[in-house]
Amino acid sequence: MTAAQVPLAAWLLFAAPVAALLFGFFVMRRFKPEWTHLPILASCLVVTGAAFWLAADVYTGHSFDLNLFRWAGAGAFGVDFGLRIDGPGVAVLAMVAFVGSLIHLYAAGYMKGDAGFARFFLVFHLFYLAMIGLLTSNNYVQLYLFWELVGVCSYLLVGFWYKKESARKAALKAFMVNRIGDFGLLLAVLLITLQFKVTHFHLAYLKVVSGAPLDLLPLIGVCLVWAACAKSAQFPLYFWLPDAMEGPTPTSALMHAATMVTAGVFLLVRSWPLIAAVPGLPHAIAWIGAFTALFAAIVAGTKKDLKRILAYSTVSHLGLMMLALGLDQVGAAIFHLIVHGFFKAALFLCAGNIAHGLHQSTANVDDVGGLQKSMRLTYLSFGLAALSLAGIFPMGGFFSKDAILDAAWHHGGAMAVMAMLVAAGSAFYIFRMLFLTFYGARPGQKCPSDIHEAEPILGIPVLFLALGAAAAGLLKGPIERFVVIGFRGLPGGLPELQSVVLNLPGEPLLPALNPVVAGLGTLMALLGALAAWRVTMSDPGFDWRWRGGFAEAMFESDFGWKTAMGRCASAVSWTARFVGRVLDKRGLDGLIEGTNGFARAAGAAVARSAQGRVNDYLWWMGIGTAVLLGRVLR
């Protein structure tokens, strides 16, 4: 397959956003900034169409993997860039494109009137482009390029309202923690270059699957997992995500719910053949995922800021995806990734609607209460998405969560218990949020009565997303097929791969509905909902707020982890100040400046022999003459 045979849709995936960005930056931003969103929305439409077209192509068996140009080469070393349109990639791409377009539309209404409207849309669309690039990369270096670009866009968007100090700090924290993860990814990429001589995904798969001894593979695997933990906010590197809620709501919805944070999971999916070949690593991933899921679910139930509850919920669901991957269930992980994108985005945008209605940038449970009557559309969307999140039949979330619970159940042991507890915890926090926000007033809530429903441009995308979350169960079959194509299929394009049928490690098939697991899962969800009801609604006088003291301190600092990380950061600053001010300025530079004083002192010492006394000079003359004469006469 040559570059000429690449379908137009693949070119459009990149051409449309680039054109929109250039047009928006050079033309719109200068002359009519409030119209910057128009070319960008057009580009979103084109990209979504192209993504669905490519998905249809792959569904009928036309996936491909093609090198387009040599990016960098020297001697025997070479990195090529190209496109990989295969099952898992195009499935996630379709979700990202569709959800992203809806969020772009929402943002056009949400950010209207903001002074940085043009800047927001340009960076937002750049992020969209970077995510598309990440999902269609065919080698590790290209993936790393888009991975970092996504991180930078995240920095610029979280810090969008840069006048607020909390936003600036959150942006820096997000970028630095991601950078620490990128350290792992870059090390992995360099090691892959060393080990495999190529960075191309598929060629690496072939080498691993062929069974050749690869001694750097464990280190590569660990580095990849480290990078994924930072990007997908797993313990211990998750703490940037809650603070990243400082960004505008569309940012939180797109980046931190549906797309960017899933890049980590996607990296592991792409690298699954490498990771599965390292004994013990998948198991470790499963444990990290399970622990994070449970930890985050518990913490989510204690938070008061609407967006922060959702942030911890994201961390928890990412943990579930990691758990699925760790149990070798690639199909289940991708399915949950896609369904999660829908319901989480819907939930975030509902929170955004509420905040918008209150004319604030974010909302606390204290500011709301009893919004069921005043914000019907938001209530409906939120309800659908919440049911999906909790995994209640027949919502999409039921099917995706069921797949993961099934895998955990069959694995048995503590993991099964933790997974069930996560199901209960998820239901608890989301229903707590639902009850506190939309149902009757609780002590301490403001219950605003003048709040009204959001405009259509804000309401319609949310509704679509919520309906998507509800109906996502229908996607089970197609997604399974995509993953099967990706892991068991026949990729076109690369000459080395013609007529090679894949059989990569990882289970692409989704499990059939197991009544025991489904029943148990639903039971746990109902228990969680009941607990939420008990805590928030049942007793009118019961104060649902955590009272101060140890419990509050614990929950504020995420059981002490945030304080620990804060201490690490201050240690680094202290080292920097020590090196920069003491070691360098006083130490090394002092040594150099000291040569000045040393030279002066030495000069003064020598100058003492030249005091201007004639007698001394005469002495020197006498001695000198005598010595010379002695030499001459000898």
Add this chain to the structure above:
Amino acid sequence: MTALNLTAVVWGVTGALFFFGLAIVTLRRQLLAMLLGLELMLAAVNVSLVHHAGIFNDAEALAVVALVIAVAAAEAVVGLSLILRMRRGGRGADAALLTELQG
């Protein structure tokens, strides 16, 4: 006395006078004394030269003696005028006051 003995005596006396003069020049602070010491050194050298001119029948040495006497006279004139200059300028004729070359 034999020629050798006389030479030894001359070496001894002129040498002593030379080093005596050197000592006066380097150790004394009064400029006039230093000048006298210089003259003493030159005179001692002259005497030695005259004796050795006689020993070796060397006429050029006697020419050098004449040269040295002229130089000594000239240098005494210059030195004395410099000392007078110093005394007239208000400073004493003291080598310790000549510190322009310090440092």
Add this chain to the structure above:
Amino acid sequence: MSMPLTLLWTLPLLGAVVCAFMGKRAKYAALAFSAAFLGAALAITWVARSTAALAVVTELGPVWAYGISYRLSADSLSLGLIALTALLNLICVASSWKLDVSAGYWACFMALASALTGVFLARDLFFFYVFWEATLIPMFFIIGLWGSSNRMHAALKFFLFTFSGSVFMLLALLALVSAHHRVTGVWTWDLALLDSTTLGAAAPLVFWGLVLGFAVKIPMVPLHTWLPDAHTEAPAAGSVMLAGIMLKMGVYGLLRIALPLFPVLSWEALPILGGLAALSTIYGAFCAMAQTDLKRMIAYSSIAHLGFCLLGVLSRTSQGLVGGSLQLLNHGLTTGALFLMVGFIYERAHKRGLADFGDLASRAPYLAFFFGFSTLASIGLPGLNGFVGEFMSLSGALAALPVLAFLGLVGVTLAAAYALPAFQAVFWAPEGPGSVSAKVTDLDFRERGVLWTLSALMLWIGLAPNAWLAWLEPSLRGLVR
């Protein structure tokens, strides 16, 4: 083809002489000669790229006493650095346009460009040394006469420090030449003919003498302390030339002289030299984090970035060598842009501390955009030029000595820790008391043009570096182990 290379270094020198006599109008002469110089450099680069051996050799005149001959040659590495010199020279002239300086300022810049070109062209070690030292004189005057408050101290420190290093280099060169004479009976300073095997037991001394001279220039920790002061006190255009080109002389010297002459010895010294390079990366990053002056912070970041170049170059793999060399050009572009912008800010506000500004993003959005762009390029954002060089250098270092690559990666991670907080403090944070942000107006057309050129180059090299790498590769092939 015997004239062009001589033209290349005499053209700016002629410009310097003309400027010196032009008085108030000197800047027009400087602009004309800079543009002509850039044109000539690009033309020769274009022609030479299609020449088979990529070398345009000039050999002029007989061999003088002690084998000194006038010998110039230009391969892609030299031409790349010369083109960078010409570009940055023109940019310096353009950005200093509004300054009220005497004719000597322009003359110094032209003379500096001439001497730098000579360094990159010379293949006779005597002339190499002469041009090497000749670069110090204009730079001394630029810092000492037109710099900031503490300029004399900084100029003197710069001159004495780098001069002392070069003295060791001179001793080493003399030892090499005389050893060659002793063994073969022939006096020659020709780089292609000299051979370190004639040195016998004195080889390590000569090697380390050379390395010392180059290490002061690069600069390698712990010989770097002249750099922060020199950069801080120099005028903006002076910093651009200093960071943009003069620091590259050290790595160029290693590539051209030390590594080819001492292949085995330089490989054995890899743990020490590589360790110092990795130390420079991390040490420079930590120091940069502690700074409160913008220029000082960028100066320390230069130390960190050249540590990467060095890691790549010392690894002697093809990707390390070519990537490290490309990083020389990249660093010139990004750090040049950053110093230019700090210069623009200083021109307006006469201050450059991090605490003296705030909220500049709303007052000067173009400045914020370019500063952010260049900052991201310098911390190695993929898609911009810094990443290519860093990636290939680290890849090379990993193949040579893995622990060095690991330390280098730590340096990459730390880079964001000093660059972004500084960016935030100046552009995003609110104005503190005593802030002079009000004086900083946005960039005008001339300044924007200069920065667009640099940014476009950064993007081009970042997205499609292969053309540049393929161009540089032949001149470094000989050094690969």
